[in-house]
Amino acid sequence: MPTTKTARLALACTIIYIAGMGVSNLLIYRVFNVxxxxxxxxxxxxxxxxxxxxxxxxSFLALRNRLTPPDGPRRYPAFLVIFIPLVGMALYYWATHGELTPAFATPLVATVLIGLAEEMMFRRVLYVGLLQEPQGTQIRGALLGSAVVFSLLHSVNVLAGLPFPNMLLQLVTTFIAGLFYALMYDYTKSIGLMIASHFLWDYLIFSGAVTKIPVFSGVITVLNIAEFVIVVVLLTKRWQQERLSSAQNA
Known part of the structure; x- marks a missing residue:
């Protein structure tokens, strides 16, 4: 459990967000029959x-004076490995399937809001809030803690009728995604880029682009693998740096 007031407040705001998503899914499934x-x-x-x-x-505005974002140099190569293909696929889909209709615009607006809400809540508030923990534990705890909670957010999709085995798979994939986005926010120092990347990923799925253009499904699979590899490489480097730093300070 978090030990600082900032981390506890950030976690509380996030739990309320998850509860809100759970209630939303339940209402959509039980009341609207969707x-x-x-x-x-x-x-x-x-x-x-x-x-x-x-x-x-x-939540961010209420806590922003407490939420000091990570500092240091901005790095982009690992992020661009995932981001550039997402941009390319979205542009191609818009060029070949775009139309000025509510049916086309609705997934666009909804996934922009999802990207904004989840990146602000789970990276800008929760991840940064957990970074305020005591020196020596904050980086690892923030990365793993924010990824676990982000993964648990997707468990409430079962309340909207998602089959339980599919939900379990989502828990795994979103845990990796949570690590990836937290690491990329730490490396790029840009929450705006995280919002854009999250939006594009969700948009390609919820808009039906990956089914309308079958090759997109294969590209998404490759990007999932690349995301996992990037997470493993960066975490390994991070843990090695921490061990070296601990050895030097001993």
């Missing part, structure tokens, strides 16, 4: 994710 895998799920989610985005922004 399940997670239905084509209309994103449209039905839109008003709920709008409120959650406001909560994430409000």
């Amino acid at each position: 399940s997670y895998n239905d084509a209309t799920f994103v449209k039905t989610l839109l008003p709920f994710i709008s409120l959650l985005a406001l909560w994430a922004l409000g």
